[in-house]
Amino acid sequence: MDAIIANFLSPIILSFFLGVAATVVRSDLRFPEPLYQGLAMYLLLAIGMKGGVSLVSYPVSELVWPLLGALLLSAAIPLWVYPFLQKAFKFSKADAAAMGAHYGSVSIVTFLAALSFLEMVGVEAEGYLPAVVAIMEVPGIIVALFLIKKSSARNNGELWSVFTRVLSSKSVFLLLGGILIGALSGPEGFAKVEGFFVDPFQGILCLFLLEMGMVASRRFGDIRRVGWALVAFGLLAPIVNAFWGILLGMLCGMSLGGATVLGVLASSASYIAAPATVRLALPEANPGYYLTASLAITFPFNLALGIPLYHMMASWFY
Amino acid sequence: MDAIIANFLSPIILSFFLGVAATVVRSDLRFPEPLYQGLAMYLLLAIGMKGGVSLVSYPVSELVWPLLGALLLSAAIPLWVYPFLQKAFKFSKADAAAMGAHYGSVSIVTFLAALSFLEMVGVEAEGYLPAVVAIMEVPGIIVALFLIKKSSARNNGELWSVFTRVLSSKSVFLLLGGILIGALSGPEGFAKVEGFFVDPFQGILCLFLLEMGMVASRRFGDIRRVGWALVAFGLLAPIVNAFWGILLGMLCGMSLGGATVLGVLASSASYIAAPATVRLALPEANPGYYLTASLAITFPFNLALGIPLYHMMASWFY
Amino acid sequence: MDAIIANFLSPIILSFFLGVAATVVRSDLRFPEPLYQGLAMYLLLAIGMKGGVSLVSYPVSELVWPLLGALLLSAAIPLWVYPFLQKAFKFSKADAAAMGAHYGSVSIVTFLAALSFLEMVGVEAEGYLPAVVAIMEVPGIIVALFLIKKSSARNNGELWSVFTRVLSSKSVFLLLGGILIGALSGPEGFAKVEGFFVDPFQGILCLFLLEMGMVASRRFGDIRRVGWALVAFGLLAPIVNAFWGILLGMLCGMSLGGATVLGVLASSASYIAAPATVRLALPEANPGYYLTASLAITFPFNLALGIPLYHMMASWFY
Amino acid sequence: MTSSRTVKLKRVTVVAEAVVEEKLLKELLVAGASGYTVTKTEGRGSRGVRASDWEGRNVKVETIVRPEVAEKILALLADKYFKHFAVIAYVDEVEVVRGEKYS
Amino acid sequence: MTSSRTVKLKRVTVVAEAVVEEKLLKELLVAGASGYTVTKTEGRGSRGVRASDWEGRNVKVETIVRPEVAEKILALLADKYFKHFAVIAYVDEVEVVRGEKYS
């Protein structure tokens, strides 16, 4: 309970709610798009570099299982989401696959909020986690598209082109690129740029969450329209996925912090890489469903309540 | 005298003059608009947060008088500006009310320059001053519009909608939002984001003043057109208002630094919140008057000479 | 050899190659233009201020020769480039003059990369070097335009207007303005803004080089089209010019680091001030030549190999 | 000349100082427009007064409407905008695909 | 009214959600356009669905083409874009200088 309140009162969560408030009071506050894109580029590169520097300090043997586990985890999520939404909630194939792609992929901002939370409660997490994020961005999207392909006229070439497209998409590219730069330039090289990529990081994350609050809350109105089924899914699926993530983290030998983060990643839904890909690859899927679920339901829930909750769940195991 | 020269040679004032020089030598230097907006958002949030953290450390009893005094002060300014400009200078009602709104509100950059100046000369100022700024942004505008409403066909509903609009306008919203975040997250929370919201602050202020120099100097050409009356008003009104501000600061029990800043705030004229509001609420008022006066006359005067002068005035009282 | 590898693995060079990679894998990564312009403004102001603070600490006697030498050096480069390209490679007069203007001027990013390199290998360089950069930006452009004017119908008035235009162009203006601010506000004044203009500098340079990598690599395709002659020139001219720069640095009494940097400056070709000026003043010159040579050939060569090479050359002299 | 699937409609273009954007867009919908496209622009005209750079430069608003609605919009502009704000407006005709979207 | 140096051509304007930009531009060239001009815009219409703000707001694409190419482009839009994406399109006629550039 204390952890939840402390989480609520951290500058980054407060910034998110300030963004929500801006929409509620109809402020004329707007984020210029280039600023938003610049902040996103910064966060991706920065988290990548830091992860890359740390990654090379681990023996390969310690990395194999967590990375492999993360890969399988994100690939597995659409395998239950896709049939479940069709059967239980009568979603169309396209809508179900789109949801699978979003919940199979991850939300980087949720990841960063989890790291902040762990720091606040004094729990360490593995330094290689940004590499885990990078690995979990893509597979869920591909698997979801593969599932629907089986049951429709789409061909393999298209799937391959989606694969290369999402691998080179800016969010994946910058995260991987940052990891590479960090790994190659090492601690001394990275020390030279810490004044930019480390010191102002939390503050820039605040600014980004301010914008996220505005973006998410602009979709709150859609919640009523999409129906209780989607709301229930957007609140329960994260908890289910977090459970599997935590369990897997433990099995892969990760620390309490690491397993918590793996749970958070599993629970989170993408609203950057997945929407752009799904919009083009599955245009018949309704963004009113998948964007509202991932952005206006799951994201705020995880940010405010999910992260402390998953940490508590993980503590039961450890 | 030394203080004036030292003020002139500080990086932020020099940046302002560099912006002026860019216009004078017809440089093709332009600030991309998203950059300008990003810098403004940063300054407002940063100053708000810092103020919010400090605010909660004061007992309410110490805050009541300064905040109330500031409220009355900014509401009072239009009460003399409005009739004065009509009688002495034959301004139209709309133009006089517009001027009242601008001089009743405040300039945040002038405020920041005053804080920098006080730091340079080694004088402390109350940490809650950003809350004073927030309180002084709106009342003058509302009072000025109320004055003209009495004498024209405008209705109360319109005045109320102006009030909510200016309260939720981005500059007021971000300042208040920053204060709230600072107050709620407290010193430890704020410590995490100081690498962004404190360390680079003065440098970012330089960049902003560079742009302000360009914006202000683009209006210098209008000074000739508006006539000597407006110029005289733009130079003398600030001194008069500063006097009342300093006096009030003393009466409210503020320190030398605090009273100086209250004087600076009273003397300063808004060029962000007020123009946007007045342009819509009083479209018949000529922006050529109120923008030129606040931006091209009062602002540079205060920046270069006014601030040291008001500090000297305040020193006589203390 | 070690220095070359260490150079390759520094974050700024890796960022450049990441930008190249973005083009190669056809990532949808794009730099919003306002961000790019904001970064460029930052780098120019920051490097200027730092240089200005340092400049005033030198006795004039120590400055005269390096500054004068730099002026002559950049003026001299078009004197061999212009006839050489016409005779040896059958370039048109306009194309040859355009190339002279570009190689006579300098690349600020190459300069910054050289400073980073020297810091990495532990060699000191004179603090006034930003002033040297400012002095070397313009003369080569003017001399090149003067050379072609002699042989065509252009008049003196036009040349003068080009001169004032390039002097007030944003890159020259911000660099000179930064130097002035630094010189006037001095070490204490500058100390207040170091949190913005110094601490994040290397990291921001990374971001800028990421964009430079994307810009340069978008021109790689043109290399095939322009022919081997231009490629050879783009690789050999820098070495020749670096040689003269180093020699002159030694004669002017500069340190090993200073002479290396003067060599780097001489070798580098402008892709900011020169293209904008030349495009308007010599519209008949083909940007396909001068932009490809300076941006896609000489710039990457200098960044990756040239700088360590010139440092080695300079070490022979010292 | 283009095929029969297209419908002739009016395109009303308004260039205005940024401060009026929100108000103007609301009133366009009230006047009967089914949508609009807004572009940030800069410009120069006879007046050159703008409220504040913080509010942004100019906006160009284009809306595809039926002729009656175009008339209404022009009347609206004449009534509330032309006198005090920096605003220009003009109309031309375009052939629109899926004309049913615009009413 | 303008001099004989000009040629009458079609201007096709497409306003679309940003996510389709790359694909659309490629297909315009395939359909026979010799070039295009792209502007970032924001807007409001019947649909209002857009993939993500990270992909940017709307784009307005204008391309000057011969009438046959305009037809082809409209067919392309009807075929692949109108159903699922937020897209509007319209055509008008412009008098172009140096008409030979556009074929």
Next chain:
Amino acid sequence: MTSSRTVKLKRVTVVAEAVVEEKLLKELLVAGASGYTVTKTEGRGSRGVRASDWEGRNVKVETIVRPEVAEKILALLADKYFKHFAVIAYVDEVEVVRGEKYS
């Protein structure tokens, strides 16, 4: 079709590489334009040469003028811009409110 308050004028649209913006705008006023609206754009054409990204991408300049002025502007473009710069230009007709503003 629109009411009698409107006047038929020419709209000249010029899309050009950003480097010429300042010079072009000055010369438009000299040629008799009473104003202009400038939009930042990106584009692709036959040439694709632009001086530098630091100077910005393309600009689209629209100016509402009388037919004679339109002629003059086209002549100006042909004379000084078409040969060496990446520039396209076209003209169409618009019905302008408050036509007296444009002369």
